[in-house]
Amino acid sequence: MEPLIVLDRVTRIYRMGDVEVRALDDVSLSVEVGGFVAIMGASGSGKSTLMNLIGCLDRPTSGRYLLEGQEVSRLGRDALAEIRNRMLGFVFQSFNLLTRTSAVENVELPLIYAGVPAAERRRRAAEALRRVGLDGRLDHHPSQLSGGQQQRVAIARALVTQPRVILADEPTGNLDSRTSVEVMALLTDLNAAGLTVVLVTHEPDIAACAGRVVRMQDGRIHSDERRAAAAVGAAAPREARP
């Protein structure tokens, strides 16, 4: 099967004055439809840089990026915005919900830019919130929701456009272990339903949910292993973090 994501010798160099930082150095990676990839690695190894490229928020300095067979690495801002809107869903470590805006309106946001009419937007947003188990919280504002609930709203927002890929950069980084398990269960369910998931994590037991673990080091892929995914929470229980 044609891979959904193909990175071909991608390099991303940050230039700060005279200093050059090779955040990604000649990285090649492909992800199949329905894949579940966890990206791990030390801080500063280039995980977020990679995610931003895959997420079409950034463009490589050199190399090619094909998303569903389409070369996207040289597209303009408008075209990238459209791809993000139609094909990608983001989940961030810090949730990034709009404050003082209800859950359902947060979830509607991508649909506004997709030009979906108001009534259908509301229906689809409510449906997405039901899917993440928040049907009773449509009109709650982020400040009235727990961290786990906020992250689930963010996941609903990522799903609502029916994207091809969910990109999650440390989605459990701000959550305690119990809510982390809930969020991972949700992502695993979505993957089981056919959605491709790429996630960055520092936690081995989070990475254990994925069928494939890519380890980064100094902007390069250090290892890329596939294995049978463990059930959520099946890894050795950890102490609850603060």
Added chain:
Amino acid sequence: MSLWETVRIAVRALSRNTLRSFLTALGIIIGVGAVIAMVAIGEGAKARVEEAFASMGTNLLVLMPGSSASRGVFGGSGSLPTLTWADLKAIQEEVTDVRQAAPYLRTTAQVVSEEQNWTTSVCGTTPEYFDIRSWPMSSGAAFTSSDVDTGAKVAVLGRTVVDKLYGPNADPVGQAVRIKNMPFQVVGVMVRKGQSPTGQDYDDAVLIPVSTYRAKIQGGLQNYIAGSVFVSAVSSDATARTERRVRALLRDRHHLSPEAEDDFQIRNLTEIASAQQEGTRTLTTLLASIAAVSLLVGGIGIMNIMLVSVTERTREIGVRMAVGAKPRHILAQFLVEALSLSVLGGFAGVGLGLLAANRLAAQFGWPMLMRADIILIALGFSGLVGVGFGLYPAHRASRLDPIEALRYE
């Protein structure tokens, strides 16, 4: 993404900071308010002047003796006498386009009824005067040419004089009135005319035949007209032409050499009206400067607040971009926000301006006039200010890099 959607998002963003939005819009509110008040004042004053025109009579020229250097008092008898009765006759008979001409001699005297007395203007004139000034009687009739020929002791009273001497609703026609201690018979009462452009009460006057005036009220100077002459032209188009012809005739009759100054004055009512408008012009200029400065400051205020808002909401911009907002969506969002701010300010300004205009109209006693096109122009202008000053912040927002915006603390 529809415009309506954009407006809804903008209004919501503004209503989250109601006080800040209000303070930001204040410049626009004051600016637009000043424009509205200014126009209302201009229009009101204009209407008032036009009304005064109508009440003074149409196509009117006023002739006064004395050069403009020794300006005579309007209608008074204090200036150097240079106009003669023969001049008046020549104007009436020789100048084409002159419809009518009437002498107007005026003094201040005490008039006395059975119960009351009142000091007022006593004026000597001819029946043509009532026609020139388009001034009908509310009761009785004006004195006639034969009254002038015989020097009859008859009087026509202005409404104010009637009010003072006989009471508000009285009709004194047929009664006697004493002027300078001489008995006159009241033959007519003139309809109320109101105030002159200079605030003088037209109705505070008693009119008697000019022959009687000359014989009984005035002393000396009998060859000269110790007052002014009212001339009406056949049409308003003919007024300027008539003025030239009367001037030429009088200069000829007074044997003035070409370089000599006129020894009389001709006042065209447009001059008087423009002098009247001069007063409101100062106020209008003041308001116009307030409007200009306020709109400018208001615009800068909007730009400032929008820049602050873009900075504060950097993360929001990043999120919107991440979920698919194109740069033009972000541009539109902030532009419409600036526009809503200024247009809402504009609406409030229109309200404020109308309120101020209303108070001023009440104060100056002129009609409250407002033109819908001016309101639309003012609103359009405030919108222009919003777009003009909102463009730069909105452009900045739209150029943000999504990754940096998302990472912004």
